[in-house]
Amino acid sequence: MRAYLEVFKVNHHFGNYQVLKDINLLINKGEFVSIIGHSGCGKSTLLSIIAGLTKPTEGSVVLNGKEIDAPGPDRAVIFQSYSLFPWLSVWDNVKIAVKSALRHLHDKEVDERISYYLNLVDLYHHRNKKPNQLSGGMRQRVAIARALAVEPKVLLLDEPFGALDALTKSVLQDELIKIWESTNLTCVMITHDIEEAIYLSDKMVVLSNGPSATVFDTIQVDIPRPRIRSEMIKTKEYLHIKDRLLYYLTTVLRKTA
Known part of the structure; x- marks a missing residue:
């Protein structure tokens, strides 16, 4: 059975600079997926390609069996x-x-x-x-x-809560989850916030550093829903995923000046 949203061997260049290299993603219908990685790794470019706002240099994006080649109301x-x-x-x-x-x-x-x-x-x-x-x-x-x-069939979110204070952010995260659960939307979100990514997601995609960023790892978030934030952060599953992400971002993929 095919995935609902497929990113297949996507490469993207700006001139001689390669932003993305061999990006492959499979996202199921109704899944909430977060894309996380250091600044400059091409997260927004990837989201723009899925939206149809940017055409990949190579590769394709397929939504519900149809290749994306332009923006659309879906x-x-x-x-x-x-x-x-x-x-x-x-x-x-x-x-x-x-x-x-x-x-x-x-x-x-x-x-x-x-x-x-x-x-x-x-x-x-x-x-x-x-x-x-x-x-x-x-x-x-x-x-x-x-x-x-x-x-729409797919909701794409580019750090939607990044400019908000912590209290407003948590309220809107909860509202987004309620809407997502009631509409069966497929959501793809870019975030730098590890707790936000774990709280909202079914799956997290970690991109390597640019240039030529690729999928470094895909992490399943097997924390039962509905999730209560104050309880979730105490669970061993949450702590394990958080430690894994922190290890990736601060050690394996640590940015150097």
């Missing part, structure tokens, strides 16, 4: 920087994505969809506010609602 990306239109309201930031990706929907269907997803992230009552009237965590909720409103 994949949505959430960035760390929110990427909201500052002159539009919360409602209209979501609406512009829905109208662009799902042009067959009637206005009533569009409105119903926007209402549903803004309620899902608890922002419906803030729908008329502009981004500068919202906190950082609320802006990221808008970005999540906008991505989910096009009902």
Whole structure:
């Protein structure tokens, strides 16, 4: 049986500089996968290739049996920087994505969809506010609602909580898990946060350092769900995975100046 999302022998160059070398990944439908590695190892480039925003120099990415060669509504990306239109309201930031990706929907269907997803992230009552009237965590909720409103098959997250304080980050992580569990989304997330990666993921992919970064190791996170953070961090499974990741990142793959 084929994996839902397949990255096959992907290489990528910027001029003479090779960023990625022979990247192979198999991701099952509904799986939550984190990609972790030092800065500059090509994580964002790999995510961009999966999104169809960047074409690999060599190799292919196949989603549900179809090769990816361009962006599409079956994949949505959430960035760390929110990427909201500052002159539009919360409602209209979501609406512009829905109208662009799902042009067959009637206005009533569009409105119903926007209402549903803004309620899902608890922002419906803030729908008329502009981004500068919202906190950082609320802006990221808008970005999540906008991505989910096009009902993608794969959600791609590029350090989505990296700029948030610890409390807001933990709240949004929990909300993301609830959404993921209820929608059976396939999620691929870039993160530098080891605890976040373990807490959210079914599987973690560790990339080696660049140039010519490749898959150094793939780690299964066999910690039962639902996970309670305060209890999870005391388990031997969590401590074992954390120690393994720290060993990789601080010793085997340690960056030197």
